[in-house]
Amino acid sequence: MDKAETEAIRDVLAGDRDAYRVLMDRHFCSVTRVAFRITGNEADAEEAAQEAFLRAYNKLPSFRRDSTFSTWIMRITMNTAINLVERRKRDLSYHAPRIADEPSTADHTVRIADGKAGPEDSLLNREAVSLRQAAMAELTPMERTAFTLRHMEDVPMAEIAAALNITSNSAKQAVFRAVSKLRRSLTPIAGGLR
Amino acid sequence: MKHFSEEELIAYQLHESSDEGPISRHLESCSECADLSESIAETLRVFSADPVPQPDLEHNWQRLRGNLGALTPERSRGFNLLRWGWAWPATGLAAAALMLLTVFGLYLHRSGQTRHNVAVNGHGPLTIEPADPAIANHLDAAERLLTEVNNSSGTLDDTTRAQAHNLLLQNAVYVRNARDSGDLAGAAVLENFGRVLTTLDNEPPTPHSTLRLRLEMNTSGLLLDIRILRQNDDHSQGVSQ
Numbered sequence: 001m002d003k004a005e006t007e008a009i010r011d012v013l014a015g016d017r018d019a020y021r022v023l024m025d026r027h028f029c030s031v032t033r034v035a036f037r038i039t040g041n042e043a044d045a046e047e048a049a050q051e052a053f054l055r056a057y058n059k060l061p062s063f064r065r066d067s068t069f070s071t072w073i074m075r076i077t078m079n080t081a082i083n084l085v086e087r088r089k090r091d092l093s094y095h096a097p098r099i100a101d102e103p104s105t106a107d108h109t110v111r112i113a114d115g116k117a118g119p120e121d122s123l124l125n126r127e128a129v130s131l132r133q134a135a136m137a138e139l140t141p142m143e144r145t146a147f148t149l150r151h152m153e154d155v156p157m158a159e160i161a162a163a164l165n166i167t168s169n170s171a172k173q174a175v176f177r178a179v180s181k182l183r184r185s186l187t188p189i190a191g192g193l194r
Numbered sequence: 195m196k197h198f199s200e201e202e203l204i205a206y207q208l209h210e211s212s213d214e215g216p217i218s219r220h221l222e223s224c225s226e227c228a229d230l231s232e233s234i235a236e237t238l239r240v241f242s243a244d245p246v247p248q249p250d251l252e253h254n255w256q257r258l259r260g261n262l263g264a265l266t267p268e269r270s271r272g273f274n275l276l277r278w279g280w281a282w283p284a285t286g287l288a289a290a291a292l293m294l295l296t297v298f299g300l301y302l303h304r305s306g307q308t309r310h311n312v313a314v315n316g317h318g319p320l321t322i323e324p325a326d327p328a329i330a331n332h333l334d335a336a337e338r339l340l341t342e343v344n345n346s347s348g349t350l351d352d353t354t355r356a357q358a359h360n361l362l363l364q365n366a367v368y369v370r371n372a373r374d375s376g377d378l379a380g381a382a383v384l385e386n387f388g389r390v391l392t393t394l395d396n397e398p399p400t401p402h403s404t405l406r407l408r409l410e411m412n413t414s415g416l417l418l419d420i421r422i423l424r425q426n427d428d429h430s431q432g433v434s435q
Contacts, residue, residue: 015264024255032249042247050254054261055353061265083353086335132241142334150208152243157210165341170421172210177428179204183237 005069012060020057027070028053031077037148038081040136048084052077075163078149082141135185139178146171147178197224203231207238332368333424335361336387340417343390344408349399362391380426383419390416 004022011019031052036045056063056073063072136144142164149155149163150171161171198206198217205211206218221228339361342354350358365388372381390411397403407413 013265017259017262017264020262021255021259024258025251028249028251028254033246036246045247046249046254049249050258053258057258057262057265059351079353082338083357086331089331136241140331140334142338147241151238151241165338165345170337172205173425175208175210176201176204179208179234179237180200182241183234186237186240 006065009060009063009065009069012057020053023069023073024053027073030070031073034074034077034149034153035081037152038078038141038145039085040133040144044084044088045081048077048081051084052080055080071159071162075165078145078163079165082145085141085144131186135182138181138185142166143174143178143181146174147182150175151179196220198227200230200234203227204234207231207234329368329371329427330424332361332364333420333427336420337417337424340387340390340413340420343394343404343413344417346404348401348404350394350404355394355399358391358394362388362395365391380423383416383423386411386416387420 005026008019008022012023028049032045032049035048035052036042039045039048052073056076059076063069139147145164146160149160150157157171157175158168160175161168164171166174198220202211202213202217206214211217217231221231335357339354339357342350365384369381369384369388372378372384390407390413393407393411
């Protein structure tokens with residue numbers, strides 16, 4: 001951990017809340033990125049990142065500094081994002097954003113990007129996206145986390161295992177299970193997958 | 195000719211395999227494995243990284259700052275012991291009271307009186323029907339919770355305890371499902387897990403409660419059982435697909 005971060009932590013612990021901005025400026029983007037991979041949408045990713053930073057702040061007095069702040073916050077983020085995904089699955093009152101011609105924050109509606117593609121391409125793209133989303137939704141939060149971090153973010157297996165608090169072998173198995181499930185989910189489409 | 199399994203080929207495609215050379219040579223001569231390997235590669239291409247939206251840092255900082263209270267460093271244990279040295283006599287008295295209560299409890303137990311079961315009748319509903327009927331999520335969550343229990347040196351944090359409470363509410367349903375489907379071994383493992391959850395949910399957290407739980411309920415062994423259940427469930431899902 002570099003000097004600026006060590007000083008920021010010391011200042012926060014001395015009661016200077018604004019010093020936490022240094023840590024947030026450095027890590028918020030990477031934290032939101034990981035949260036986005038796990039939750040699959042921007043709103044939940046920001047909520048998980050906010051919650052992770054708040055939890056880290058409140059736990060800062062017990063931060064032992066035997067790991068770096070970035071490893072520590074990433075671990076908190078993964079757990080927070082996984083919990084959020086599990087909460088969403090449980091919460092039957094949760095409604096995903098609906099599609100509308102005019103997007104509105106109040107009504108939780110969004111508009112699908114049109115792009116330059118023709119109607120046929122656009123339809124195929126939407127179908128592909130929705131198939132991918134459906135396949136990802138079949139994964140457990142742990143499988144999704146391990147898979148997206150390994151495959152999309154190129155995080156080493158040992159780091160994923162440490163962050164998820166599981167053994168390296170369990171992390172590997174979670175990734176393998178995820179790939180296997182995704183492959184089976186895609187079997188009926190594209191003709192290329194068997 | 196020895197073929198490679200799907201798992202081995204996934205590891206190969208993710209560059210996690212220790213047999214890259216032999217697999218690569220085998221794929222040149224075996225069309226069956228080459229097809230499977232290409233199918234895995236295609237899956238990985240389909241799920242390649244989408245762009246991630248950039249968060250608005252200023253907006254997020256303003257939102258977060260409103261929730262931050264002023265902090266003070268955690269005092270060291272030694273300092274506390276010195277400062278609260280007068281508390282030793284009180285601790286002694288509390289320990290004596292606890293022993294008396296234990297003796298009284300044993301007396302009640304032996305005289306055959308029915309005890310009020312706090313673990314069962316403590317609070318909240320006994321079970322809730324899980325939104326997700328598949329057990330995979332439950333077993334994943336169980337594995338993470340037990341790993342946390344096995345690796346924690348002090349008390350568990352509030353989030354983990356809240357997770358334990360939620361898992362407890364759902365566990366009984368999975369036990370019943372396992373029993374109904376004739377999976378008695380699975381039901382027994384989940385029942386043992388339920389006991390751990392009940393203890394976590396009802397006992398007040400103390401510096402040694404997690405260690406005691408590990409020793410008394412063999413949570414390491416239970417974690418292994420849960421992993422085996424997870425693997426069996428995974429295999430049965432694979433067979434059904």
